Amino acid sequence: METSIACCARGAIILPNVSSQQYSAALASPRPISSAFSSKSLKTSSLFGDSLSIAPRSSLRISKSKSSPLVTKCEIGDSLEEFLTKSTSDKGLISLMICMGEAIRTIAFKVKTASCGGTACVNSFGDEQLAVDMLADKLLFEALQYSHVCKYACSEEVPELQDMGGPVEGGFSVAFDPLDGSSIVDTNFTVGTIFGVWPGDKLTGVTGGDQVAAAMGIFGPRTTYVLALKDVPGTHEFLLLDEGKWQHVKDTTSIGEGKMFSPGNLRATTDNPAYAKLIDYYVKEKYTLRYTGGMVPDVNQIIVKEKGIFTNVISPSAKAKLRLLFEVAPLGFLIEKAGGYSSDGKISVLDKVINELDERTQVAYGSKNEIIRFEETLYGSSRLKAAEPVGAAA
Helix, strand or coil, rough: EEEEEEEECCEEEEEEEEEHHHHHHHHCCCCCCCCCCCCHHHHCCCCCCCCCCCCCCHHHCCCCCCCCCCCCCCCCCCCCCHHHHHHCCCHHHHHHHHHHHHHHHHHHHHHHHHCEEEEEEECCCCCEEEEEHHHHHHHHHHHHHCCCCEEEEECCCCHHHHHHHHCCCCEEEEEEEEECCCCHHCCCCCCCEEEEEEEEECCCCCHHCCCCCEEEEEEEECEEEEEECCCCCCEEEEEEEECCCCEEEEEECEEEEEEEEEEEHHHHHHHHHHHHHHHHHHHHCCCCEECCCCCHHHHHHHHHHHHHHEEEEECCCCCCCCCCCHHHHHHHHHHHHHCCCCCCCCCCCHHHHHHHCCCCEEEECCCHHHHHHHHHHHHHHCCCCCCCCCCCCC
16 A cells, blocks of 8 residues: 655645555665655645545635734634635745645554564664654655755754755744654554744754744544644644545633643652642542643643643653653643643743753643642742632532
8 A cells, every 4th residue: 555645845735655665665774865756756646545635725715904914714624724824824834734734644544554663773862763753753854855845854763953955034944753652652542743843944042932833643543633823823623534634623722720630750759749749739639630651642632621731740860851842842832822831840831942952851731720830839939820719620
């Protein structure tokens, strides 16, 4: 069976056909991104055998006003292309987000079928790379190259800047975790892809708040593409349909109070009394435990359920593992665009300057009152001021 990535090149949808045999060979002997593809040899086909349908420009309902050249009129049921065209006039950003969406669609299929065995190699961080990690990594780099708007990209598996050939002026740089939670693929737990998009050619010396877009692909019983754009309110969920199309199914604009918690790095409670106190509070107050061991599904449930708290705290013996550039900042962008809050204990993770590609941090995501409690319990005070007494609803 042949798989393919549908990518936007200079505003047009093209689909480079890549066989599963080629991918298998790439796993055994990784090679540079190929330049052998050309638009003449490409045909419009999809992973599921049906052509990808792009809505004609004339069918999109876009209104203009004096204050803004584009007023968003996105609706539930829109395709990904319709949503993006209504949301932004930046054709480069539209191309990039569509290309990444098509890579995510392909990864969703390959996660179900690719090898989950170790490859006997490690990345420069010392983490073992799995075959499925490497495949996802390759697909995403290829998608960014074919977008023609990405200048630099780097991933958790290849944590050095890679020149994707796009422009600096009007272009973007992208950092991604190709398959967060890959170690639990073999147990059939939900896993996902995370990426953040920054303008220009810099991925250090910037903050999470500088992102123009962020997204995650969630590979579970449903395959979804959850994204947020800087100038568009809310965080938006797209569902992968049987015919291979992304359909807009949910908007999240507020994260309310609710007794649901996802406590990561619990080993830190052995020598971080403040974190132990926080976990004790959740248990005594009868919060519902919803923790999978995968950051993507745990954070995604806060957006989908519109409530809850995710924590991953450090201690003297349990150092920070989550990477600010590849994981924490993009997910922080999605949470805060959804109406929630993020914190490293003192400030929003979107305010943290990314000084190194491998910079790591502790983090919490959730509702306002939960983040207030998190900061107060760990450090004695909170930068956020509660309008009313802190307390979650049942």
